[in-house]
Amino acid sequence: MSATHSSSDLSRPHPATPDDLRDRPVRFAVVGTGGMGGHHARNLAAMPDVELSWLVDIDLPRAQALAAEIGGTPTASMEEAFADEALDAVLIALPTFLHKDATILAAQHGKHVFCEKPIARTAEDGEAMVAVCQEAGVTFMVGHVVRFYPEYERLKEILDAGKLGRIATIRASRTNPPVMERSPWFADVEKNGGVVLDLMIHEIDTLRWLFGDVERVFAHGLSYLPIHEKRDYTMASLRFRSGAIGHVEASWAHSTHRTSIEVAGQYGLATYSSEQAATLVVEPTEGIDWNAPGGIRVPARHYLRPGVEAPHFKEVRHFVRCLKTGEPVRVDGLEATKALAVANAVLDSMRTGAPVVFNEDGTVRAAAANA
Numbered sequence: 001m002s003a004t005h006s007s008s009d010l011s012r013p014h015p016a017t018p019d020d021l022r023d024r025p026v027r028f029a030v031v032g033t034g035g036m037g038g039h040h041a042r043n044l045a046a047m048p049d050v051e052l053s054w055l056v057d058i059d060l061p062r063a064q065a066l067a068a069e070i071g072g073t074p075t076a077s078m079e080e081a082f083a084d085e086a087l088d089a090v091l092i093a094l095p096t097f098l099h100k101d102a103t104i105l106a107a108q109h110g111k112h113v114f115c116e117k118p119i120a121r122t123a124e125d126g127e128a129m130v131a132v133c134q135e136a137g138v139t140f141m142v143g144h145v146v147r148f149y150p151e152y153e154r155l156k157e158i159l160d161a162g163k164l165g166r167i168a169t170i171r172a173s174r175t176n177p178p179v180m181e182r183s184p185w186f187a188d189v190e191k192n193g194g195v196v197l198d199l200m201i202h203e204i205d206t207l208r209w210l211f212g213d214v215e216r217v218f219a220h221g222l223s224y225l226p227i228h229e230k231r232d233y234t235m236a237s238l239r240f241r242s243g244a245i246g247h248v249e250a251s252w253a254h255s256t257h258r259t260s261i262e263v264a265g266q267y268g269l270a271t272y273s274s275e276q277a278a279t280l281v282v283e284p285t286e287g288i289d290w291n292a293p294g295g296i297r298v299p300a301r302h303y304l305r306p307g308v309e310a311p312h313f314k315e316v317r318h319f320v321r322c323l324k325t326g327e328p329v330r331v332d333g334l335e336a337t338k339a340l341a342v343a344n345a346v347l348d349s350m351r352t353g354a355p356v357v358f359n360e361d362g363t364v365r366a367a368a369a370n371a
Contacts, residue, residue: 012110016323028052028087056076090106097192107135126337151277166242168244169263174202174249174250177252177255193343207238213241218237233251241360260275275303277303278304341362
């Protein structure tokens with residue numbers, strides 16, 4: 001029986017299939033070659049089953065410098081890169097408010113998409129991105145990297161096996177230096193969501209993965225105070241439909257990156273700390289400012305695990321494997337949008353001083369202030 005196709009089907013770009021990719025490298029464009037984009041691009045360049053074809057950045061000299069280091073064709077135009085019929089996939093590492101347009105443009109060109117977290121600034125934008133990717137038939141993954149940390153993978157196995165019994169409380173923390181001093185766009189809460197959408201969303205996604213849907217959110221923090229342009233901090237209480245209570249901290253006011261989690265269940269505790277897990281600690285002495293206002297300023301310590309495969313490498317390798325095999329990605333756009341909805345509820349609670357309550361379908365209950 002011969003297949004029939006509409007004219008729109010014939011004119012629409014056809015995404016690369018697992019059969020197309022089985023015996024050749026996956027050809028990538030990286031959009032955004034700054035901090036995370038440069039990191040992802042170097043990881044892709046190190047993978048034997050990937051060909052790094054394009055490096056896209058409005059700061060063309062930055063893209064050119066990276067291309068000189070790892071290969072790929074630099075350009076300031078997404079349209080130029082996405083028009084390449086040989087291109088299979090796009091990795092997007094742009095400021096949050098630009099994720100939607102870049103993802104939709106890539107999908108409309110028939111390119112599979114890996115987008116850095118958060119998926120977008122609003123859940124409505126996330127849903128639109130998912131819809132366009134589904135219509136285009138492209139694979140869409142969002143980079144919630146904590147799901148690829150071996151400690152959290154093992155913790156999920158323990159929880160799924162019921163070894164801790166009914167979970168009562170969770171404490172999770174993630175702290176970083178104030179990134180807005182390096183990239184001021186992080187401080188624009190309206191466009192990018194501040195510390196909640198950039199940092200706390202790691203814990204929100206991970207806790208949803210481990211413990212299920214969130215029922216109620218209450219939060220305090222600095223994101224709507226003038227100080228947030230220099231330092232940002234949020235503490236949120238999450239009540240899960242299971243009855244478990246999560247206390248989550250996110251900070252852009254610390255000296256170094258640290259993360260931890262403690263899970264208390266009826267049969268015991270499970271804990272993880274990046275400081276305790278580090279097998280190598282680097283404590284720089286260069287750059288000490290003895291005359292800093294308010295006291296001595298010292299460089300941050302670095303807590304490293306050189307024997308562990310880098311989770312950012314693992315997540316992109318997973319995406320490549322999914323493109324080649326057709327297996328589902330670990331974090332799709334729907335999952336990422338649900339995490340984003342909770343993160344925005346944290347911001348809303350912080351802004352209004354009232355709790356936010358979710359209906360069972362994930363929509364926000366109107367009478368949140370009375371919860």
